[in-house]
Amino acid sequence: MELRQLRYFLRIVELGSMSKAAKDLYIAQPALSSQITNLESELGVRLLSRSVRGVSPTRAGDALYLHAQAVLRQIERLKYDVANTDALPGGPVSVGLPTSAANVLAGPLIAAVQQRYPDIQLRIVESLSGHLLELVATGRLEMSLLFEAVPATSSPAKEIQRGANIQWIPLIDEDLYLLAAPSKGGNDSSTVVLKEAASVPLVLPGSANVTRQIIERRFAEAGLAPSVMMELDSLSTIQSIVESGQAATILSLSALVGAGVREKLSVRPVDEPPLRRRLSLCNSDVLGMGAAAEVIGGLIPELVRDLVASGRWAGARLL
Incomplete structure (x- = not known):
């Protein structure tokens, strides 16, 4: 299995089309198809389902997509970490924020990153919790704040699992x-x-x-x-x-x-x-996080605590 095959496969899934992926990757479509066929033969499973509407991953393809994201992300982190062993954490970090959380947290988060970690390129994606959860699960976001209903029985503020290979760290409950x-x-x-x-x-x-x-x-x-x-x-x-x-x-x-x-x-x-909702910090427990993402993952709870303690996150209580 070659890294380029994984990159090819990811791009096909992301674009939903073999021809679009071939054009995007600057490779002839027959050569691209051959690489995917070789990958399927090596793994012994069918990875893509083809129809008149394009291509989509099979269940095996979904599994490969998630792990391929992890492998390629780790390769990029390896390159950066080895080349910058004595530097502050740096590189791109993608964070999802629901709109109401972004109203309170985005400004302080951006300011803190610029002040403490100037080599980190922070990318904030603002959307609904359901969409952000999908982006975290598929590796398109390294972490996200997500809302959910407050459990009927109070759970301790510690790391818990809720399926889909997502780690949830509860931060606050918010009154409605x-x-x-x-x-x-x-x-x-x-x-x-x-x-x-x-x-x-x-x-x-x-x-x-x-x-x-x-x-x-x-x-x-x-x-x-x-x-x-x-x-x-x-x-x-x-x-x-x-x-x-x-x-x-x-x-x-x-x-x-x-x-x-x-x-x-x-x-x-x-x-x-x-009426209350819970806000948790979530990331994939399959993909893992690099040094830059780790510090952002530690910075967000710190900022949330400060915002609640100072009264700037009104209607919220820490867990």
């Missing part, structure tokens, strides 16, 4: 709030029970959003349904609609952007039952 213009939600900060929140017209993220899934699940468990008048995947647009008084929403305080925004809104924590 009923956010509304004062005329729609009242001016006090008292709690609102779930039954009362069910009668309020809401604008919420779409069904693919983890926070929306948590909300729907908690309402269903209480025999209720949220009154959703519209769905939007843009947190900034949701905030604009709430500020205008057109609807309320249920989100974390970290979703809000702008100076003094909370003072302009009715902010009421949801209780009976409480």
